[in-house]
Amino acid sequence: xxxxxxxxxxxxxxxxxxxxxxxxxxxxxxxxxxxxxxxxxxxxxxxxxxxxxxxxxxxxxxxxxxxxxxxxxxxxxxxxxxxxxxxxxxxxxxxxxxxxxxxxxxxxxxxxxxxxxxxxxxxxxxxxxxxxxxxxxxxxxxxxxxxxxxxxxxxxxxxxxxxxxxxxxxxxxxxxxxxxxxxxxxxxxxxxxxxxxxxxxxxxxxxxxxxxxxxxxxxxxxxxxxxxxxxxxxxxxxxxxxxxxxxxxxxxxxxxxxxxxxxxxxx
DNA sequence: AATGGGACCTGCGCGC
DNA sequence: TGCGCGCAGGTCCCAT
Numbered sequence: 001x002x003x004x005x006x007x008x009x010x011x012x013x014x015x016x017x018x019x020x021x022x023x024x025x026x027x028x029x030x031x032x033x034x035x036x037x038x039x040x041x042x043x044x045x046x047x048x049x050x051x052x053x054x055x056x057x058x059x060x061x062x063x064x065x066x067x068x069x070x071x072x073x074x075x076x077x078x079x080x081x082x083x084x085x086x087x088x089x090x091x092x093x094x095x096x097x098x099x100x101x102x103x104x105x106x107x108x109x110x111x112x113x114x115x116x117x118x119x120x121x122x123x124x125x126x127x128x129x130x131x132x133x134x135x136x137x138x139x140x141x142x143x144x145x146x147x148x149x150x151x152x153x154x155x156x157x158x159x160x161x162x163x164x165x166x167x168x169x170x171x172x173x174x175x176x177x178x179x180x181x182x183x184x185x186x187x188x189x190x191x192x193x194x195x196x197x198x199x200x201x202x203x204x205x206x207x208x209x210x211x212x213x214x215x216x217x218x219x220x221x222x223x224x225x226x227x228x229x230x231x232x233x234x235x236x237x238x239x240x241x242x243x244x245x246x247x248x249x250x251x252x253x254x255x256x257x258x259x260x261x262x263x264x265x266x267x
Numbered sequence: 268a269a270t271g272g273g274a275c276c277t278g279c280g281c282g283c
Numbered sequence: 284t285g286c287g288c289g290c291a292g293g294t295c296c297c298a299t
Binding site: 076108 | 271
């Protein structure tokens with residue numbers, strides 16, 4: 001759902017067309033998305049402040065505020081950000097600029113969250129987060145996975161090992177590398193791990209270029225869908241033909257998560 | 268360390 | 284056509 005490429009897309013678009021934004025008004029349409037701080041405190045902490053810049057860490061969107069502090073957004077499964085002057089049916093929090101511009105945090109299932117912090121260290125997810133997959137060296141990548149006895153797919157999605165990989169890109173990168181999702185990480189050869197890193201990098205980079213994958217609710221900030229969906233090889237393609245070997249893509253559960261793969265191509 | 272649950276949530280597609 | 288059910292997946296939390 002919103003994983004690294006989707007969140008990166010959103011951050012880049014906000015960076016171009018939404019900031020700096022002086023916050024004139026804050027509308028909290030659903031207080032359930034606000035975590036770790038009282039509603040009034042959030043409103044007080046935002047009103048009159050300026051969003052100076054937008055950054056991403058893992059799957060988190062980080063608004064840097066004037067006068068020290070950050071607004072940290074997590075889209076979780078079903079969230080998206082839209083810049084529009086018409087309030088979306090699923091909008092949970094709206095930031096209004098003085099000139100009528102608006103940033104809406106939308107979330108159909110209300111599992112996403114918004115936090116106001118003084119330092120990023122206050123966010124436990126960030127504190128524990130592993131390196132960025134597009135920055136990690138081959139050696140570091142090897143070190144992360146080679147001594148682990150767990151299954152490679154859940155490990156790829158573990159944010160404390162690598163930040164930003166979710167169910168879509170874990171499945172796609174394993175297909176690309178020809179690795180079965182249930183392989184123990186410590187059974188992978190150096191060559192396989194090198195290939196997995198290369199696949200992960202190229203898929204993430206390509207997905208960012210395409211504006212991410214719209215599987216369900218995710219949108220770019222102008223409301224349009226991401227276009228990487230047409231490039232998917234296994235995710236949501238069970239019972240369809242493999243693009244490489246013409247065999248059937250199957251779906252199983254790995255670590256409790258739906259997992260599509262090609263039994264012919266992935267060993 | 269790893270695994271397997273449940274909890275949080277709503278919208279969608281399925282079977283009857 | 285309508286209704287109930289299971290599933291979708293990111294993270295935290297608990298038990299084993």
